[in-house]
Amino acid sequence: xxxxxxxxxxxxxxxxxxxxxxxxxxxxxxxxxxxxxxxxxxxxxxxxxxxxxxxxxxxxxxxxxxxxxxxxxxxxxxxxxxxxxxxxxxxxxxxxxxxxxxxxxxxxxx
Numbered sequence: 001x002x003x004x005x006x007x008x009x010x011x012x013x014x015x016x017x018x019x020x021x022x023x024x025x026x027x028x029x030x031x032x033x034x035x036x037x038x039x040x041x042x043x044x045x046x047x048x049x050x051x052x053x054x055x056x057x058x059x060x061x062x063x064x065x066x067x068x069x070x071x072x073x074x075x076x077x078x079x080x081x082x083x084x085x086x087x088x089x090x091x092x093x094x095x096x097x098x099x100x101x102x103x104x105x106x107x108x109x110x
Contacts, residue, residue: 034086
């Protein structure tokens with residue numbers, strides 16, 4: 001699965017996928033679900049490291065300043081508050097799709 005087209009319209013990031021599906025992500029959803037170790041934590045040799053608690057809101061937190069392709073893998077996001085370590089794989093980004101069809105599909109998997 002791969003994104004064919006990514007278009008930002010205000011506070012929404014629209015993604016057209018190679019299977020014909022379309023996703024519309026709010027900037028808040030993308031930032032709140034940042035996959036980097038600093039936001040989500042990480043596991044190393046069986047030890048879970050939780051990220052430090054950040055302030056609930058920082059100026060520019062939900063303002064996307066750049067989205068850069070990372071090979072054929074996905075995209076890296078840079079936010080106006082300086083955060084820039086999140087790489088959203090195509091698989092992860094599609095998993096975040098907030099449309100009713102994808103939400104229902106994820107509910108059936110659980």
